[in-house]
Amino acid sequence: MARELLEALDQAGVRLTGPRRELAALIARRQGHFTAADLLADAGQRSLGIGRATVFRLLELLADRNLVERVDLPDGRHAYVPCEPSHHHHLVCVSCGAISEVDDCGIDAVTAEAARRSGFEIQSHRLELFGRCPRCQNVEPRQ
Amino acid sequence: MARELLEALDQAGVRLTGPRRELAALIARRQGHFTAADLLADAGQRSLGIGRATVFRLLELLADRNLVERVDLPDGRHAYVPCEPSHHHHLVCVSCGAISEVDDCGIDAVTAEAARRSGFEIQSHRLELFGRCPRCQNVEPRQ
DNA sequence: CTCCTATTGAGACTTAGTCTCAACTCTGGT
DNA sequence: ACCAGAGTTGAGACTAAGTCTCAATAGGAG
Numbered sequence: 013m014a015r016e017l018l019e020a021l022d023q024a025g026v027r028l029t030g031p032r033r034e035l036a037a038l039i040a041r042r043q044g045h046f047t048a049a050d051l052l053a054d055a056g057q058r059s060l061g062i063g064r065a066t067v068f069r070l071l072e073l074l075a076d077r078n079l080v081e082r083v084d085l086p087d088g089r090h091a092y093v094p095c096e097p098s099h100h101h102h103l104v105c106v107s108c109g110a111i112s113e114v115d116d117c118g119i120d121a122v123t124a125e126a127a128r129r130s131g132f133e134i135q136s137h138r139l140e141l142f143g144r145c146p147r148c149q150n151v152e153p154r155q
Numbered sequence: 156m157a158r159e160l161l162e163a164l165d166q167a168g169v170r171l172t173g174p175r176r177e178l179a180a181l182i183a184r185r186q187g188h189f190t191a192a193d194l195l196a197d198a199g200q201r202s203l204g205i206g207r208a209t210v211f212r213l214l215e216l217l218a219d220r221n222l223v224e225r226v227d228l229p230d231g232r233h234a235y236v237p238c239e240p241s242h243h244h245h246l247v248c249v250s251c252g253a254i255s256e257v258d259d260c261g262i263d264a265v266t267a268e269a270a271r272r273s274g275f276e277i278q279s280h281r282l283e284l285f286g287r288c289p290r291c292q293n294v295e296p297r298q
Numbered sequence: 299c300t301c302c303t304a305t306t307g308a309g310a311c312t313t314a315g316t317c318t319c320a321a322c323t324c325t326g327g328t
Numbered sequence: 329a330c331c332a333g334a335g336t337t338g339a340g341a342c343t344a345a346g347t348c349t350c351a352a353t354a355g356g357a358g
Binding site: 090121123131132144 | 231246248249262264265266270272274276278283286288289292
Binding site for chain 2: 303304306308
């Protein structure tokens with residue numbers, strides 16, 4: 013998975029530097045969503061001397077290429093999710109942070125309808141679903 | 156419109172203080188979305204001595220009561236939109252910032268389908284649509 | 299009018315993210 | 329292998345967003 017990130021960066025013509033390899037590995041070993049601060053902490057813990065700016069720069073690179081997506085959590089924080097580069101949406105587990113991807117099942121009809129009613133010319137949309145993943149439902153049913 | 160905000164706060168049992176009245180008026184005169192910083196700047200310009208904390212506290216109060224909704228702009232900034240307390244979604248004009256509300260036309264089917272496929276128990280969702288409002292389309296067609 | 303409590307402003311503090319710049323390191327050409 | 333130069337890096341200053349504390353203030357119930 014770190015491999016895929018690096019390959020995609022390589023193809024995009026950016027250099028595969030040490031810090032980028034290390035960060036790609038850290039991202040790959042993360043389950044679910046993570047924040048820039050998480051990554052920074054990971055790097056700090058293993059005393060890789062990786063600067064704050066480098067983390068944000070890599071996340072921006074990855075986000076531009078849709079290898080990672082920015083998700084706004086309900087509490088207002090920003091998180092990142094590694095994901096497929098095709099357009100889709102995320103299900104976020106509010107208990108454990110697990111992420112699941114869902115494709116566009118029917119959203120387009122909704123946006124088209126909204127456009128018709130409002131007269132807007134819709135360019136993009138963002139759908140985020142929050143709930144509990146199957147595993148968390150089992151651990152503590154009907155929270 | 157400022158009136159409505161104040162009435163709602165009154166009913167919620169919070170005090171109708173000077174700063175709250177002033178801020179409600181500032182919110183009311185805003186078109187479309189605004190950020191906390193906008194509000195702060197408005198207040199500063201009119202030399203109302205309103206503290207940063209007060210602005211955030213009021214926005215939180217209003218958001219809790221769904222009188223204002225937090226919207227995450229595509230560029231990552233947080234904005235607020237005054238709106239109806241019922242559940243709905245927003246169309247945001249990326250040119251002028253105008254906001255239009257759309258109700259739930261068909262989203263529920265989408266979330267239900269996503270839940271079925273993923274096994275998640277969905278608690279809430281957030282849909283934001285970005286595009287250009289009818290007025291901006293006329294001003295500068297096919298941007 | 300009074301008193302109690304919610305609320306306030308100031309400013310310190312925290313967190314998120316950006317910017318600058320000199321130093322470094324990939325990588326393609328030789 | 330080596331070199332050169334362009335892309336990248338880390339440190340830390342800086343900005344913006346938001347939270348917290350606390351003494352002072354002001355609603356509003358009685």
